[in-house]
Amino acid sequence: MRIRVCHLYPDLLNLYGDRGNVLIFCRRADWRGIEVQLDQVSLPDRVKFSDYDYIFVGGGADLEQGLVSKDLEQKGPLLIDAVEQGVALLSICGGYQLLGRYYRAQDGATLPGVGLFDLYTEAGRRRLKGNILLQLAPELQKEAGNHREEELGTLVGFENHSGKTFLGHSVRPLARTIRGHGNNGEDGTEGVSYKNAFGTYLHGPFLSKNPHFADLLIARALSRRHGVVDLAPLDDALEINAHRVMEGRLR
Amino acid sequence: MTAWWRLNSALLISRLVSGTCRLFRYPGTSLPGVIALKICPDAVSLMAPAYDRVIAITGTNGKTTTANLLAHFLRAAGYSVAHNSLGANMLPGVATALFRDRRLRGQSSSRIALLEVDEGSVGKVFAAARPDLVVVTNYFRDQLDRYWELERTTALLREAVARLPRVSLVLNADDPLVAAIGQGQAQDARYFGVLKDIQGSGSENSKKIEAVHGADPEIGSAGPMDGEPAAIAGLVNACETREGRFCQHCGTALTYNYFHFGQLGDYYCSNCGFRRPALDYAAWGLSESELLGMSITVQGRSGSGEALSASKPSAGHRSAISIRQWSASAAAPRQLKLNAPLRGFYNVYNILAATAVAVEMGVGDPVIQSAVQTYKPATGRMQEYTIGGRHCILALIKNPVGANEVLKTLIQTAGSKALVIAINDLAADGRDVSWLWDADFACLAHPDISKIICAGLRAADFAVCLKYAGVPLERIELVPERAASLRRLIAQPADKLYVLATYTNLFDYAKLLGHRGGGTEQNAH
Numbered sequence: 001m002r003i004r005v006c007h008l009y010p011d012l013l014n015l016y017g018d019r020g021n022v023l024i025f026c027r028r029a030d031w032r033g034i035e036v037q038l039d040q041v042s043l044p045d046r047v048k049f050s051d052y053d054y055i056f057v058g059g060g061a062d063l064e065q066g067l068v069s070k071d072l073e074q075k076g077p078l079l080i081d082a083v084e085q086g087v088a089l090l091s092i093c094g095g096y097q098l099l100g101r102y103y104r105a106q107d108g109a110t111l112p113g114v115g116l117f118d119l120y121t122e123a124g125r126r127r128l129k130g131n132i133l134l135q136l137a138p139e140l141q142k143e144a145g146n147h148r149e150e151e152l153g154t155l156v157g158f159e160n161h162s163g164k165t166f167l168g169h170s171v172r173p174l175a176r177t178i179r180g181h182g183n184n185g186e187d188g189t190e191g192v193s194y195k196n197a198f199g200t201y202l203h204g205p206f207l208s209k210n211p212h213f214a215d216l217l218i219a220r221a222l223s224r225r226h227g228v229v230d231l232a233p234l235d236d237a238l239e240i241n242a243h244r245v246m247e248g249r250l251r
Numbered sequence: 252m253t254a255w256w257r258l259n260s261a262l263l264i265s266r267l268v269s270g271t272c273r274l275f276r277y278p279g280t281s282l283p284g285v286i287a288l289k290i291c292p293d294a295v296s297l298m299a300p301a302y303d304r305v306i307a308i309t310g311t312n313g314k315t316t317t318a319n320l321l322a323h324f325l326r327a328a329g330y331s332v333a334h335n336s337l338g339a340n341m342l343p344g345v346a347t348a349l350f351r352d353r354r355l356r357g358q359s360s361s362r363i364a365l366l367e368v369d370e371g372s373v374g375k376v377f378a379a380a381r382p383d384l385v386v387v388t389n390y391f392r393d394q395l396d397r398y399w400e401l402e403r404t405t406a407l408l409r410e411a412v413a414r415l416p417r418v419s420l421v422l423n424a425d426d427p428l429v430a431a432i433g434q435g436q437a438q439d440a441r442y443f444g445v446l447k448d449i450q451g452s453g454s455e456n457s458k459k460i461e462a463v464h465g466a467d468p469e470i471g472s473a474g475p476m477d478g479e480p481a482a483i484a485g486l487v488n489a490c491e492t493r494e495g496r497f498c499q500h501c502g503t504a505l506t507y508n509y510f511h512f513g514q515l516g517d518y519y520c521s522n523c524g525f526r527r528p529a530l531d532y533a534a535w536g537l538s539e540s541e542l543l544g545m546s547i548t549v550q551g552r553s554g555s556g557e558a559l560s561a562s563k564p565s566a567g568h569r570s571a572i573s574i575r576q577w578s579a580s581a582a583a584p585r586q587l588k589l590n591a592p593l594r595g596f597y598n599v600y601n602i603l604a605a606t607a608v609a610v611e612m613g614v615g616d617p618v619i620q621s622a623v624q625t626y627k628p629a630t631g632r633m634q635e636y637t638i639g640g641r642h643c644i645l646a647l648i649k650n651p652v653g654a655n656e657v658l659k660t661l662i663q664t665a666g667s668k669a670l671v672i673a674i675n676d677l678a679a680d681g682r683d684v685s686w687l688w689d690a691d692f693a694c695l696a697h698p699d700i701s702k703i704i705c706a707g708l709r710a711a712d713f714a715v716c717l718k719y720a721g722v723p724l725e726r727i728e729l730v731p732e733r734a735a736s737l738r739r740l741i742a743q744p745a746d747k748l749y750v751l752a753t754y755t756n757l758f759d760y761a762k763l764l765g766h767r768g769g770g771t772e773q774n775a776h
Contacts, residue, residue: 005482011496015392015400020688023486023719030480038482061400063497130682158683203685208715238718241729242711 018058059093096199118168132180157202284346310388666746
């Protein structure tokens, strides 16, 4: 079995250990004997995103996000097409915002986004930051327990954003906040879930303390071409310990 | 008069707090300033004019070592220096150092104030202390939860410098983020950098330093990762974190003639012509054996201005002394050969920066050459202890580029090694530990590394990071508690021991190592 991974803008969107998210995804596939093909795709590259099984988009600084935002005017429709066809996608922080409908700055100016997710972000006055504990959305919880002995219904990580994101009606939140701010610090939601595409504000990197979600992503990525796959459980003692230590600190 | 009263009350209080701190064996590098500033918020701006020169050193990495080296050079030349040498580098730490230096009669006892300034505090500290010379070491990704992004950090410095009436800059030309600060400023700037020809023709037994990342066969590619799929090997070995790869003026990707590490090197923008400035101080001919050896070419126009006279301390106001103008008169370039008891390529930049300022201040070449040999590293800057006949090195790690340079120096040392790596996430460490995943810990999968003991508040996170970096599970141990982690380290049969710690762990490990070994503790104060 083979999995084709696209790391989008690795040279521009790599702010918070994002390389770690790609590394974790690839290693966990490799440990199960799945052959990993990893492509790094950036500004000048023209690719067919629907040829991939999984696409990762990280976060970046202002200058870099500006460059990406321009490039996405062309790549955006191809990304939407891929996700509509069932390609799995994970976007973090700035990447998550860029895939929404728009971003409204402090001065009211509106920057259009890709529109892959039905959500928008507006500039906030305070920085929402700190360690965060979430309850995974109920429909994802069971699925995230498929590839392990012990079920894990929570997500942990670190959030650091001033943008406040609000979800539209055609998407669902990834999780509900138990501790921390989440999407906007107001409605108790965090992240987004739409088909096989997800977005979240969590760093850490996100997948490092949430191996159950990493496996959910691998299974979703393979599902388009292979249907329901059975992933062999891995020895996650270190990952689960790190998850529990942070959960214990926040509860 | 009210200002005088406030300042003197604050001075008394700071003395009282300092004394109390000493009584309880608490370092008190910042607390006296915190409390005294409550009584006299403008204390720093009231005290700073008493100095003939106020020198500020800022940047991400190398601030402490550069400042300590410079203080050592200046003292060797006979100057008295007030200096926040213990790394407390925000406004309260600066205030503490100046209060400590102030006599109760209301004078400073030193002529030069040498201030290490946290890159997030340049606004407050520069406005109060009004430095007339600012040194910028480099800008790397560090503690993003505090400084957000580098663009913001560099903008902070630019604004702080622009508000100073008269200031000279000493800048790292090899870092495009730093060099861009000198452009468009009305102020004088001097630039330092490292040439491509870094290989010295040193003696037979001296080891050549390999500075260019990726060209080192010992790093990354060795060890058990050989059998890994190409995609994963590429991920773990690859991408050194590089900031500022895009032109700060026009956003075009910079082209490099060569890199040293991080984004440091010889670069240019093919679109707008932004490029590494001409070097006034250029290091080359590096060698490393027991000492770190290097040559520095000093361009003729440098160090030829009015030197700070070493005569009687002036009691007057600093503004009465003219800031010396750098003369444009060209003399022949000259060479300065230095040998320093330091390790690691990154220290070349620290020595270079300190030397540049000392030369600009009129310190003679022979003074610098002899002083650099007697320099003792500050706490946790590759500081050596001896424990049961074995060397144990304590090093600070706080961001990916700094950690990579420490790891590279460590891997290049022969023999088997055991490590404690202690990661905390308190405010001074940075609350977000994601940065660990941007450092090249994959080099620790090397067979010479027999054990890595993960300690600190985020020991659990770091163990996961090592696992995915490719370190075999049986070499990873989790012992979060400090003393217990050291006991485990000492129980390892390795030739050499290392403790790498983030900031808030550093001094406690230094204390524990001092008690255990009592050996060759080297401290700069």
